[in-house]
Amino acid sequence: MYFIKELIEKHKFLMICSLCLIIIYSFNGVLISSLVYYAGKFNAHTSLKSVLIYLVLALAAWGVIYFAQFLLSVVQSKVIKEVNISLKGEVITNTWFANGKHENSADIISLLMNDFKLLETNYLTEFFEIIENLFLLIVSLAYMLILNRLVALVFIAFSFLPLVTPILFSKRLNLAASNWTKKNDALITKVKDFYQGYSTFRTYGVQKRIYSILYGRVVDVEDGQYHLSVRQSGAQLAGSLVAGIGFIVPFSIGCLLIISTNSFTFTTLLAIFLANDRVISPVMSMVSSFNQMESTATIRKKILQIINKKPSLYERNDSSSEPQSDNEESKFEARNMYFRISESKSISFDLKVNNTDKILIFGESGIGKSTLLKTLNGDVNADSGNYIEIKNNDAIVRNPTEDVAYINQNPYIYKANIADNISLFNSEAQLDKLKSAFTEARLTTDYELSDMFQINLGENGSMLSGGQRQKVEVARALFANKSLILADEVTANLDSENAKEIRNLLFRLSQPVIEVAHHYDINDKRYTKIYNLQNNGTLVQIK
Template sequence: MAGFAALSFLGQCQVWVKNRLVQTVNLRIKTLMAKNLIDDGPLPEDASKPLSFMTNDLKLLETNGITSELTILQELLTLIFAIAAAIYFDWLTTLVFVVGALLPMAVSGLTQKPIDRRSKAWSAANGQYTGSLKDLLSGLDTIRSYHANTVAKARLNQSSTAMENGLRRMNNLIGSADVWMSFLSLTVGLLVPFGFGIVRILSGVITIAGFIGIVQLSNSITNPLLIIMDGVNKWNTTRQIQAKLRTAKDTSSDKRSEQPLGTLQTLTLNNITLSRGGKALLQNFNLTIKAGSKILLKAPSGFGKTTLLYALQGQLPMQGSYQINGIDAGQLPPRQQLDLFSLIKQQPFLFNDTLRFNLTLGGDYSQDELEEAARRAHLDTLVAEKGWDYQCGENGANLSGGQIQRVEIARAFLVKRPVILADEATSALDDKLSDAIHDELFASGKTVIEVAHHISPEWQAKFDQVIDLTQAA
């Protein structure tokens, strides 16, 4: 009883250690990928791909990768102790048992590359399914309004069928490999060593008791090998995921980012070519922007206006020469380049948090600075009514479209950066509020680069430069 109690306690410790280890590794991986996604990676063209990787792929890595590695380690220790004990009875008979148990590994080697290919196909189908589901949920109101329910369900079922087919094919291959490894284990790994052991007994080399001891231990040789090979096959399904992890290296912070760039003088673009999603947007584009100037960029939807703003921040690549104060922008630390710009998006981003947090985003600002930014963005009425601790809700669900946009505008005023990038900054506001916000933008003394579909001739006349990108492209 004492022995069983001791073994049970050790088993409980193993459970605790294993689960703690899985948690630690999962958190390390998620922290690394979150850093790569938020700090280092390019802006995603399709948000469903990183979403699928951070959820489905990392879960597969846990079940088929981390857990399989721990299982392989545990069974390997069992195998080593079993072989050592069997050698004590008769080393040659033990060797035959071990060789017979190792032969099924050939099946694992033959199926490794096919499993790899099917794992990659399943991962791609899984990403497409996640993207389809995301699109459907975001457009659920439109689908119901136009009675497109049947079409939407058919399209979702089509992508889910492709995903499940990919998973079935992958699991079929893994299962078939397991079946044939079991067959080889029962024949070459069991029947042949039994026959050899009987010959050894008849020859008087070992006793029946010694052979029985080896047979008993053979289960602790064959079974761990089978489990190890099954674990290797499962681990192989995660090789594509692990390759992505290896590319997401944890880089140290760039100390140059701590040094301010200095007073902004000019932004210069020469022979710039800009593309997105394989589509060329701008070619041989030239622009010089002096500090304090007001620039209006006009073009139809989908022409690359927003993409150009992101490229100015360094968040998207562009070909050609882009200089800040005569310095090649590519030579500047990303953080230093970003710190030049405030961004007012057409579709603002809000945390499910308070008004205060959505303005500061965790930054340290005085109450006077907050009040001034709210006043300039004409958000002060909402603050007076709801208070700074008012919960905005998920994606600003508790605010109107105009209020959400003014939170974004107030955020840009609060950080007081040299350049304000305004992407359809007042599209959700009425004419009176739009004029008032433009007054504040122009009175700020900052460099303003605004993109817009439509803007009144009165306001166009106030810009230092009005550039039609359809003519500049």
């Protein structure tokens, strides 16, 4: 019911307009019947003026009803558009700001493009169809009863006769269809199995026997299809006979009334007959619509689960809009940090970072070095501890994402130009700031400054080498004016030459850098501090 409430509560005016238009359009069910009814009253004594009035009124009624249908379509499309924007907006918000834990992009695309389309066509649209058919039923039924209550009730009662046929034949048809499906599946299995294993049959000289088995399966399938077709034809025959009874019997009863009373005419009988179709078909349509709406239960549940999430990251400020001042002295501390990796494994550490530090953290593979960095970045929530920025001797507890750039071994590159990849699609990015980041990241060794807006880097940076990808990521950090750079195995996928270039680039940066690495030179004097993450989860400073 959440989605129906979304329709009614957030779009009351549009829903009221829609309801008014539905009421007008529901007279479509009796329009032709009424035209026939009143035309049947004309005779040789009818004046030309009466016919002209009939013509004008008929055209006016037709125009009003179908113009109402047009407006109804526009209003309903507007409502569905607004609901889609609202719901998709919530889904995108809650998946985008999901504490760094994003769904698979293919799942999000499928949800937005496919599942929401099914929700639109099989739920929202069907909801409107139910309302339309309900009013169509009410108007048509009232019109029939006004013309003649007895004949109307007879027509309605006999109109339900065709519903009996599917009930009587459904079990036999389902059984025949099930048998054919089983035989067809068996044939597919045998064909696939036997053709793939043909060499074995040939080795043992049993091709003719296997051919006979396959041929027998083909005959079984076609025999099953034949019996299914016969039963379907029988059901169609029974349905046609019952439909004939449902039309002929009440029509004959109407004829009896015509010859036995002067108050009931053939014109009235014909009008009731024409209106009767607009009583039964709406009932069938509403049943179908309810079934369609029910078929979206899984999709609605999936969307509601996402909508009901409460992402905390949505409240965080965009750090790119609040750059740190280059003139302020500052340093960073991770105090009393503790987090549990598994039941038997945890890491605890304290870390002080000065403005000019270049820090190396090393340790065995899988010990938790990358996870440690991610606590500093905010991607992993520590069980306890604080991230502190010290400015002018004042300790300020900060959200790490406001200060930290995180560079991993395989940074994501967007299918866009270099400038958009560096500024992350900031349309208001200052050109001087872009050029500065581009130059300081040493992208000038690979591209001209004019290339920033000209060259598309391809899907996930398909046009870049491993070293160039790292340079783009470094340029992002510089452009965002992040105060601390975290480098997670940034040289792991690079050859020795590119690895040396990227490491030299990191050492040249004015910001402090914390690097986690497997391949390093522990004697490199450019590291101001070196830490070893040990097996017991403690971080030990060795330099």
